[in-house]
Amino acid sequence: MKMLLAAAGVVVMAGAVVFAGGGAVAGSFSPYADEKGNISLPKDFRNWRFLGTWGVATDEDNQVGSKGFHNVYTRPETVEAFRKTGKFPDGAVLVKELFKAKTDSMTTGEISYASETEGWFIMIKDAEGRFKGNKLWGDGWGWALFNAENPTKTVTEDYKSDCLPCHEPAKKDDWIYLRGYPGLKN
Amino acid sequence: MKMLLAAAGVVVMAGAVVFAGGGAVAGSFSPYADEKGNISLPKDFRNWRFLGTWGVATDEDNQVGSKGFHNVYTRPETVEAFRKTGKFPDGAVLVKELFKAKTDSMTTGEISYASETEGWFIMIKDAEGRFKGNKLWGDGWGWALFNAENPTKTVTEDYKSDCLPCHEPAKKDDWIYLRGYPGLKN
Numbered sequence: 001m002k003m004l005l006a007a008a009g010v011v012v013m014a015g016a017v018v019f020a021g022g023g024a025v026a027g028s029f030s031p032y033a034d035e036k037g038n039i040s041l042p043k044d045f046r047n048w049r050f051l052g053t054w055g056v057a058t059d060e061d062n063q064v065g066s067k068g069f070h071n072v073y074t075r076p077e078t079v080e081a082f083r084k085t086g087k088f089p090d091g092a093v094l095v096k097e098l099f100k101a102k103t104d105s106m107t108t109g110e111i112s113y114a115s116e117t118e119g120w121f122i123m124i125k126d127a128e129g130r131f132k133g134n135k136l137w138g139d140g141w142g143w144a145l146f147n148a149e150n151p152t153k154t155v156t157e158d159y160k161s162d163c164l165p166c167h168e169p170a171k172k173d174d175w176i177y178l179r180g181y182p183g184l185k186n
Numbered sequence: 187m188k189m190l191l192a193a194a195g196v197v198v199m200a201g202a203v204v205f206a207g208g209g210a211v212a213g214s215f216s217p218y219a220d221e222k223g224n225i226s227l228p229k230d231f232r233n234w235r236f237l238g239t240w241g242v243a244t245d246e247d248n249q250v251g252s253k254g255f256h257n258v259y260t261r262p263e264t265v266e267a268f269r270k271t272g273k274f275p276d277g278a279v280l281v282k283e284l285f286k287a288k289t290d291s292m293t294t295g296e297i298s299y300a301s302e303t304e305g306w307f308i309m310i311k312d313a314e315g316r317f318k319g320n321k322l323w324g325d326g327w328g329w330a331l332f333n334a335e336n337p338t339k340t341v342t343e344d345y346k347s348d349c350l351p352c353h354e355p356a357k358k359d360d361w362i363y364l365r366g367y368p369g370l371k372n
Contacts, residue, residue: 046235046368047235047262049233050232050236050257050259052299053239053255053257053299054297054298055239055251055252055287055299056294057250057251057252057289057295057296057298058250059250059296064244064245064250065241065243065251065252066243066252066298069239069241071236071239073236076233103243106355106363107351107352107353107354107355108242108352109242109243110242110243111240111241111242112240112243112252113239113240113365114239114366117368166293166294167293168293169292177292180299180300182285182300183232
């Protein structure tokens with residue numbers, strides 16, 4: 001079955017038109033993956049739907065609060081699809097923006113807030129296993145990390161060693177930690 | 187000058203059409219304020235632009251991370267206006283959704299995430315001082331808190347005592363803590 005789905009993916013790819021310069025394949029399943037499976041960072045994701053934030057607790061002595069925030073976004077149509085089916089549809093994109101955080105004494109207590117951007121994790125749902133042999137793709141997703149220094153080139157070399165281990169506990173939910181995403185609910 | 191602006195506001199109000207049942211005044215400056223200045227909570231704010239989150243550090247002994255997250259949203263056109271002018275335009279709406287937070291040991295450390303909703307703060311920019319005598323309005327904004335138990339009735343009685351003290355340090359930035367809002371930037 002997996003092979004059949006992959007074959008269907010190839011047919012779609014063969015009929016696709018490549019935009020000059022853009023790298024994206026018109027008619028393919030994602031504007032953020034080219035015909036070889038190279039992944040690019042969406043430029044406008046801050047205009048998408050916010051799903052939720054993860055606060056990374058400081059591990060410094062005598063400090064409190066968060067040392068980082070990871071803010072997750074997806075496209076509006078993906079939220080609508082998830083609310084109907086409880087699953088991320090083929091082509092769904094998740095962008096997790098990574099911030100350092102500062103903590104100040106404010107009027108309501110010790111409060112942490114985002115400061116500099118450190119980078120972005122991006123995942124693209126691929127229900128058909130399109131990119132066999134590309135080490136950014138597998139287990140139903142494309143996986144890539146971009147550091148803030150270079151938003152145009154991923155530093156991910158192999159998702160199995162670079163990405164999957166941290167997501168292992170969420171395998172039963174298609175590798176996504178759903179508990180932190182109130183934005184997926186109505 | 188303030189009196190002239192208020193008078194202009196009254197003229198707009200006088201020409202407005204009241205929607206039956208809705209409470210909002212068509213042609214007035216906000217769908218979330220009726221003709222008397224009663225403030226209502228936008229139902230669809232999670233579809234708006236996310237501006238940033240505030241993590242409230244836990245104050246429990248032997249615990250780390252955040253005990254709450256306050257997530258702030260505004261409408262897309264308000265972001266565009268702010269990027270051009272550096273100010274919130276008349277009618278701008280800010281919704282701060284208040285969550286309790288949980289903290290788990292996860293693969294990347296001690297991580298906090300939003301759990302139950304506690305309530306919502308809403309602010310509506312009123313550059314014309316429209317609602318003289320209404321204690322939800324003044325200092326350039328309408329101010330209201332809704333608790334999760336009743337999203338249709340604000341618990342705010344007087345913004346000067348209920349809201350303003352916590353915003354005092356941000357007075358120079360029109361009462362808004364801009365430092366936590368990367369979503370206002372490009």
